[in-house]
Amino acid sequence: MEFILPAELKEVPVEEAKLYDLIIIGAGPAGMTAAVYAARKKLATLVISKNVGGQTLLAPGVETYMGYQYITGAELMRKFEEQVRQFPIALLIGEGVTKLSMKDNVFTVLTSHGKNFKSKTVIIASGRRARSLNVLREKELIGRGVSYCATCDAPLFGGMDVAVIGSGNPALTAVNELITYARKIYNIVQVSVKADPILIEKAERSGKVEFLSGYEVKEIQGEDKVERIVIKQTKGDKEVVLDVGGVFVEIGATPNVEFAKDVVPLNELNEIVVDCDCKTDVAGLFAAGDVTNVPEKQIIVAAGEGAKAALSAYHYLIES
Amino acid sequence: MALLSEKVRQEVENILKGLKDGLKLVVFTQEFECPTCEDNRILMEELSAISDKVSLEVLDFVSDKEKAEYYKVDKIPAMVVEGKKDYGIRFYGIPGGYEFASLIHAMMMVSSKSSTLSTETKEQLKTLTKPVHIQVFVTPTCPYCPMAFQMAHEMALESPLITSDMIEATEFPHLNLKYNVFVVPKVIINEAIEFAGALPAAEFLKHVMKAER
Numbered sequence: 001m002e003f004i005l006p007a008e009l010k011e012v013p014v015e016e017a018k019l020y021d022l023i024i025i026g027a028g029p030a031g032m033t034a035a036v037y038a039a040r041k042k043l044a045t046l047v048i049s050k051n052v053g054g055q056t057l058l059a060p061g062v063e064t065y066m067g068y069q070y071i072t073g074a075e076l077m078r079k080f081e082e083q084v085r086q087f088p089i090a091l092l093i094g095e096g097v098t099k100l101s102m103k104d105n106v107f108t109v110l111t112s113h114g115k116n117f118k119s120k121t122v123i124i125a126s127g128r129r130a131r132s133l134n135v136l137r138e139k140e141l142i143g144r145g146v147s148y149c150a151t152c153d154a155p156l157f158g159g160m161d162v163a164v165i166g167s168g169n170p171a172l173t174a175v176n177e178l179i180t181y182a183r184k185i186y187n188i189v190q191v192s193v194k195a196d197p198i199l200i201e202k203a204e205r206s207g208k209v210e211f212l213s214g215y216e217v218k219e220i221q222g223e224d225k226v227e228r229i230v231i232k233q234t235k236g237d238k239e240v241v242l243d244v245g246g247v248f249v250e251i252g253a254t255p256n257v258e259f260a261k262d263v264v265p266l267n268e269l270n271e272i273v274v275d276c277d278c279k280t281d282v283a284g285l286f287a288a289g290d291v292t293n294v295p296e297k298q299i300i301v302a303a304g305e306g307a308k309a310a311l312s313a314y315h316y317l318i319e320s
Numbered sequence: 321m322a323l324l325s326e327k328v329r330q331e332v333e334n335i336l337k338g339l340k341d342g343l344k345l346v347v348f349t350q351e352f353e354c355p356t357c358e359d360n361r362i363l364m365e366e367l368s369a370i371s372d373k374v375s376l377e378v379l380d381f382v383s384d385k386e387k388a389e390y391y392k393v394d395k396i397p398a399m400v401v402e403g404k405k406d407y408g409i410r411f412y413g414i415p416g417g418y419e420f421a422s423l424i425h426a427m428m429m430v431s432s433k434s435s436t437l438s439t440e441t442k443e444q445l446k447t448l449t450k451p452v453h454i455q456v457f458v459t460p461t462c463p464y465c466p467m468a469f470q471m472a473h474e475m476a477l478e479s480p481l482i483t484s485d486m487i488e489a490t491e492f493p494h495l496n497l498k499y500n501v502f503v504v505p506k507v508i509i510n511e512a513i514e515f516a517g518a519l520p521a522a523e524f525l526k527h528v529m530k531a532e533r
């Protein structure tokens with residue numbers, strides 16, 4: 001059994017009146033790595049984030065972050081946080097950024113608690129969040145069988161039949177987490193499974209998983225809890241009804257960019273477009289990790305991009 | 321073998337150095353301990369051994385029936401975090417994973433008798449006239465859960481009318497069935513009001529105040 005404690009706090013005051021060198025939005029792998037690199041360059045840095053750890057907190061086990069053969073996402077983020085707290089970095093945790101704007105080369109960041117902060121540069125590292133299916137009764141049945149966090153909710157589906165919607169690594173990770181608890185798991189896949197072979201093999205070996213490829217969810221049914229789902233062929237009219245008590249939605253994620261839409265160009269997937277130095281089109285504004293158009297949404301990639309973004313911000317500051 | 325690793329034990333020791341007043345962990349188990357009852361008791365024994373400001377009382381759910389009734393404990397493993405008085409802060413099921421940090425938070429809070437709730441929230445809570453029972457269902461792997469029940473526990477500290485239970489959902493399947501718990505955190509207030517997710521204080525408070533009607 002794990003016993004998780006928050007990393008020890010070294011309080012650095014958060015100051016509204018100050019002009020920061022750098023504000024980092026988000027404290028996932030990208031934001032925290034950027035913070036450490038910025039601190040080593042002695043930039044006056046403020047990190048604002050809704051939480052510490054980001055999506056990685058939801059990763060049950062990470063086997064792809066070098067230096068650790070296996071580590072839970074929570075433990076890895078705890079180690080990141082400890083490293084951040086070695087440095088005099090101001091942290092404002094528990095508040096979201098609601099608006100980013102720029103005037104006369106100074107960025108202003110507004111938070112959900114109505115605070116205003118100013119900075120010469122900004123790194124957006126706000127990551128992504130789960131996408132919803134947008135089908136009938138999905139919203140009403142959230143928390144009544146519809147879940148977007150297998151790591152959190154899987155233990156509640158003991159002995160039940162459930163469906164996991166999605167074809168990528170997160171979907172197969174959810175499938176594998178449910179194997180311990182659920183009786184049967186349907187994996188509903190639009191085209192074909194695209195996850196790592198190692199995850200697919202584990203699911204297959206369990207004997208509990210039925211893959212239904214070429215289907216999408218038409219609707220979820222149930223009065224006060226999920227009772228069944230109706231799936232329909234992606235290229236055809238055949239419909240199948242599955243009696244399930246749980247629907248885990250793992251169909252990818254959408255970037256957290258609402259606060260920055262007016263300042264920075266996005267691509268068709270709503271990702272912030274950056275060059276290989278993590279620069280955006282706006283001078284002094286950088287972005288890193290899952291929120292950007294950089295391919296491969298992985299912890300190690302996000303961390304690396306965070307490092308690059310901080311160093312780019314540093315070079316920008318000394319050159320301007 | 322100890323449940324807490326030496327590293328965690330030392331970290332806890334450091335945190336507990338900040339305890340102000342003494343506090344008591346009242347643990348309920350029974351003669352033939354359920355597996356998590358035993359782990360829960362051992363964990364609390366280890367915790368109370370770390371600081372002399374923390375005392376421990378281990379009670380038997382069956383033979384100490386009056387005590388169970390006094391604390392309104394209706395299932396085990398159970399634990400009451402008691403300070404100068406009983407603030408109504410309960411943990412049902414072993415507080416592992418993220419819940420562990422929240423147990424430490426509750427201990428610090430009870431010892432200092434101070435919460436992080438805003439003045440407005442505290443003022444609102446003072447207007448309560450009827451008892452409010454908040455149950456927060458959680459799992460040890462849910463990173464959002466501590467936010468929900470730490471808030472409930474803080475409200476219990478501030479209001480003598482509020483009792484707040486953390487319930488480790490995987491240990492009480494019959495309650496999941498009763499309350500349709502399919503997501504965590506899930507909050508049930510006075511059996512009638514329910515919501516899911518970790519809400520900001522103001523939203524959480526609105527649900528609590530509904531209990532007045």
Ligand SMILES: Cc1cc2nc3c(=O)[nH]c(=O)nc-3n(C[C@H](O)[C@H](O)[C@H](O)COP(=O)(O)OP(=O)(O)OC[C@H]3O[C@@H](n4cnc5c(N)ncnc54)[C@H](O)[C@@H]3O)c2cc1C
Pocket residue numbers: 025026027028029030031048049050051052053054055056057058059060061062063064065095096097098125126127128129151170173256259288289290291297298299300302
């Ligand atoms: C279930 C699951 C399992 C995974 N498993 C693995 C794995 O095994 N290996 C691997 O390499 N990757 C894995 N990933 C992917 C990995 O978690 C991400 O690639 C990585 O977390 C991206 O880091 P990030 O810092 O860019 O963004 P995020 O982790 O999304 O962090 C963003 C941060 O920004 C904050 N934020 C968001 N909006 C705002 C706002 N408006 N204001 C302030 N703060 C804000 C968030 O609270 C968060 O702290 C997994 C992902 C999931 C969901």
